[in-house]
Amino acid sequence: MEFQRRDRVLYRLLALELPFGDRFDDPAVEWRRLFAEFFGTAMLVVVAAGGSMVDATFPGSVSSTARVVAPGLVVMALIYSTGAVGGAHLNPAVTLCFAVRGNFPWIRVPGYIVMQLLGAVVAAACLRSMLGNVGGVGATLPGSGVTTGEALCIEIVLTLGLVTVILGTASGGKNVGPNAAVAVGAYVALAGMWASPISGASMNPARSLGPALVGGHWSTWWVYVVGPVIGGLIAVCCAWLLRGPPSAEGNLAAQGLLDDRPPVQGEG
Numbered sequence: 001m002e003f004q005r006r007d008r009v010l011y012r013l014l015a016l017e018l019p020f021g022d023r024f025d026d027p028a029v030e031w032r033r034l035f036a037e038f039f040g041t042a043m044l045v046v047v048a049a050g051g052s053m054v055d056a057t058f059p060g061s062v063s064s065t066a067r068v069v070a071p072g073l074v075v076m077a078l079i080y081s082t083g084a085v086g087g088a089h090l091n092p093a094v095t096l097c098f099a100v101r102g103n104f105p106w107i108r109v110p111g112y113i114v115m116q117l118l119g120a121v122v123a124a125a126c127l128r129s130m131l132g133n134v135g136g137v138g139a140t141l142p143g144s145g146v147t148t149g150e151a152l153c154i155e156i157v158l159t160l161g162l163v164t165v166i167l168g169t170a171s172g173g174k175n176v177g178p179n180a181a182v183a184v185g186a187y188v189a190l191a192g193m194w195a196s197p198i199s200g201a202s203m204n205p206a207r208s209l210g211p212a213l214v215g216g217h218w219s220t221w222w223v224y225v226v227g228p229v230i231g232g233l234i235a236v237c238c239a240w241l242l243r244g245p246p247s248a249e250g251n252l253a254a255q256g257l258l259d260d261r262p263p264v265q266g267e268g
Helices: 002-015 027-057 064-086 092-101 106-131 148-169 177-199 205-215 223-243 248-255
Strands: none
Touching (some): 027 106, 027 205, 064 177, 092 148, 092 223, 106 205
């Protein structure tokens, strides 16, 4: 009994009594959320960066259309498969925007971003070890003749659209429901189809920073951090204009379903 009492006291201290439910920051399940972000972001980078690397190794094997559609499909699959664990953000800009919107607690933001970045770096390192230093290790760079300012503007616009779709489908609209993953994945693919030649259509600091670190492409790295952050914050402002305050459905989409489980024996 004394051990259980001490355990409950420790849990309360670690949870910081946040007003999001008794299990919201339960350290017993937080590692699952963090692993889901690490694993999901790593898989996204494997697909997004791997396409150009495979095509560079085997010229003509992966078309430009396939290289931009594949990330959208993997995002859709990851939202379906890991979204219930911790929200399947897979993107530091998305995590930041969920927090600014009020759907996600700030105390968990650093952990999510660290795991997303770590997943991206590990994925890029694995790709380089298997395929070599080819295809720029899948780095996202401005296209030929495109200035950094133009690439920055495109990343802002693309991320504005992406986060608007994410926040909109997270609001629980009856016409979307569980098919939010389809909307988000489709947007990623469509954005890449027309904007990839301009900026690489990253919309994701982790997806860009992982290959940049492993491949040593640092000349324009800031474009793929500043652009998604600015675009995402503009989208948060638009969400307030379109939908008002954050909803309970949005909280659930950003946080996952782990907190809905009934308390285990001894936690009450």
